[in-house]
Amino acid sequence: MADTIADLIAPHPDDAPALGAPGRGWMDYGALRALSGYVHTALRAAGVGPEDRVAIVLPNGPEMAAAFVTIAQAATTAPLNPAYREEEFAFYLEDLGARAIVVAADYDGPALAAAGRFGLTVLRLAADPEAPAGSFSLSPEGETTSAPEGTPGARDVALILHTSGTTSRPKIVPLLHANIAASARNVAASLDLTARDRCLNIMPLFHIHGLIAALTGSFAAGGSIACAPGFDALRFFGWLREARPSWYTAVPTMHQAILARAPRNAEAIAEAPLRFLRSSSSSLPGPVMTRLAETFGAPVVEAYGMTEAAHQMCCNPIRPGAQKPGAVGLPAGPEVRIADEIEDRLIDGTGEVVISGPNVTPGYEGNPEANAKNFFEDGGKRWFRTGDQGAFDDEGYLTLTGRLKEIINRGGEKISPLEVDGVLSDHPAVAQAVTFALPHPKLGEDVAAAIVLAEGAEATEREIRDFAAARLAEFKVPRKVLILDEIPKGATGKLQRIGLAAKLGLAEDA
Numbered sequence: 001m002a003d004t005i006a007d008l009i010a011p012h013p014d015d016a017p018a019l020g021a022p023g024r025g026w027m028d029y030g031a032l033r034a035l036s037g038y039v040h041t042a043l044r045a046a047g048v049g050p051e052d053r054v055a056i057v058l059p060n061g062p063e064m065a066a067a068f069v070t071i072a073q074a075a076t077t078a079p080l081n082p083a084y085r086e087e088e089f090a091f092y093l094e095d096l097g098a099r100a101i102v103v104a105a106d107y108d109g110p111a112l113a114a115a116g117r118f119g120l121t122v123l124r125l126a127a128d129p130e131a132p133a134g135s136f137s138l139s140p141e142g143e144t145t146s147a148p149e150g151t152p153g154a155r156d157v158a159l160i161l162h163t164s165g166t167t168s169r170p171k172i173v174p175l176l177h178a179n180i181a182a183s184a185r186n187v188a189a190s191l192d193l194t195a196r197d198r199c200l201n202i203m204p205l206f207h208i209h210g211l212i213a214a215l216t217g218s219f220a221a222g223g224s225i226a227c228a229p230g231f232d233a234l235r236f237f238g239w240l241r242e243a244r245p246s247w248y249t250a251v252p253t254m255h256q257a258i259l260a261r262a263p264r265n266a267e268a269i270a271e272a273p274l275r276f277l278r279s280s281s282s283s284l285p286g287p288v289m290t291r292l293a294e295t296f297g298a299p300v301v302e303a304y305g306m307t308e309a310a311h312q313m314c315c316n317p318i319r320p321g322a323q324k325p326g327a328v329g330l331p332a333g334p335e336v337r338i339a340d341e342i343e344d345r346l347i348d349g350t351g352e353v354v355i356s357g358p359n360v361t362p363g364y365e366g367n368p369e370a371n372a373k374n375f376f377e378d379g380g381k382r383w384f385r386t387g388d389q390g391a392f393d394d395e396g397y398l399t400l401t402g403r404l405k406e407i408i409n410r411g412g413e414k415i416s417p418l419e420v421d422g423v424l425s426d427h428p429a430v431a432q433a434v435t436f437a438l439p440h441p442k443l444g445e446d447v448a449a450a451i452v453l454a455e456g457a458e459a460t461e462r463e464i465r466d467f468a469a470a471r472l473a474e475f476k477v478p479r480k481v482l483i484l485d486e487i488p489k490g491a492t493g494k495l496q497r498i499g500l501a502a503k504l505g506l507a508e509d510a
Helices: 005-009 029-045 062-071 086-096 110-117 177-190 208-221 233-243 252-271 286-296 368-374 417-425 461-469
Strands: 017-020 053-057 076-079 100-104 121-126 137-140 157-162 172-176 198-201 224-227 247-250 276-279 300-306 311-315 335-339 351-356 375-378 381-392 398-403 408-410 413-415 430-440 444-453 480-483
Touching (some): 005 029, 005 208, 017 029, 017 062, 029 062, 053 086, 053 110, 062 076, 062 100, 062 224, 100 110, 157 177, 177 208, 177 311, 208 224, 208 300, 252 276, 276 286, 286 300, 413 417, 417 430
Parallel strands (some): 053 076, 198 224, 247 276, 408 444, 444 480
Antiparallel strands (some): 121 137, 430 444
16 A cells, blocks of 8 residues: 555556656656665755655646656655745745745746745756756755755655635645645546556646645556646647546536547547546536536546645546536535534534545644634544535435535625636636626625636626526526636636636626
8 A cells, every 4th residue: 555655656667657748758666666765965065854845836837747657756845936026935935834945946936035945955956958857956055964864754744835814824735745645646546547647737836736636646546747837828738638538627617628629630630649627626617627628538537635644635427427517526525524513412414524535634734713613523533624515415415505614694694706607608608707796785795706717708797697697596696797808717727706806806896
């Protein structure tokens, strides 16, 4: 049983491909294991011990993937978004107590100034574009003192990420090697992954989705990962031709952007050996799932994950026709139940989704108040509150009705923004829709929606509201519909409901 990241990559043949990238040769598993040994030695020589924390600030691509996998076998990794500004880097580096930071050999950005505030060891990563994808060397800046030996085990922290902090200070989520190994096995099992499978990764590798679903999930099965330099809808179909993946995983906004360009790339789609498409990190509107499946001629598997679960909790079955549009699937690894939203007890019906299992974080770091609020005991098990509201149907599929913080309370009427999203997405002119709370002087909140129209399509606010009114109860129909060129998104491409009214200048107008 694989209990560490090293265990995940240990059993595969030396010459089996592991990491690739557009225009690059493949790194095999033998080379990846050799790189892991080199990185272990380099870190110890640079004064980084097995319990030290290493921030990684690298662009998306095979070197970022290889850096995460190899450094995690020797220390604790903390991937950070390269787009942060100096003050943001300073906050995260101080909050996680980083000992060192890894940056590209030619990097001269704000992370360096932030690292200088705390005296971090700077490790320069150099990659040869002619070498196999993912190959690199590490060089420390300045004088260093060697660190004691030691290899992290199953109960040691492999990865530290922060929650998004949409409505409060970001919380530190430590994930053990055992958490990651368990989740990687869950992903591989739920998708029937084998060594023949190849994933095209377009997800950012400072986020749990890409790190676990695409990367370590593939490693658990001995598969290969083609690492794109980020998401670019214009370049996606070229990568599809070159990498010839059997699957890719993305957030709904990425799928929608790909879908918008699909008609002019029919040949690339016809040639692609895609076995399935995977969607996670936010709810995929049912109509979008249906259009994707029809366009690519492959099942679209929606999964449900979050950082505290080392990503995956539920997943739609992989077999064709077993996916339910609008549902996030069946429990896929951890136990998944429904709890009372206030009292610490499990219930039937609709309530807060809770999970328990070996992939779940042992708890937030240095935050006893958050742990007391989000974990509870029932039936001899420790349950984590996800903050999502949902219910199971008669076949055991989980459907989410929204984040509890995002449920719109219109004068006492509770409205699921996901339900309204689904209806709006069914309009033939709508490419993207996000429903959110609009402050209201009497009702407290009302319903609003931001819309991006499909390329070449036309529709008015009145037409879209009339379309919704024919399919929804009157109190659920958006009072205001904004037609935009682009909807504001977070760093990982997820649509942000909380605070969207203010971002769009609507809070003052209510």
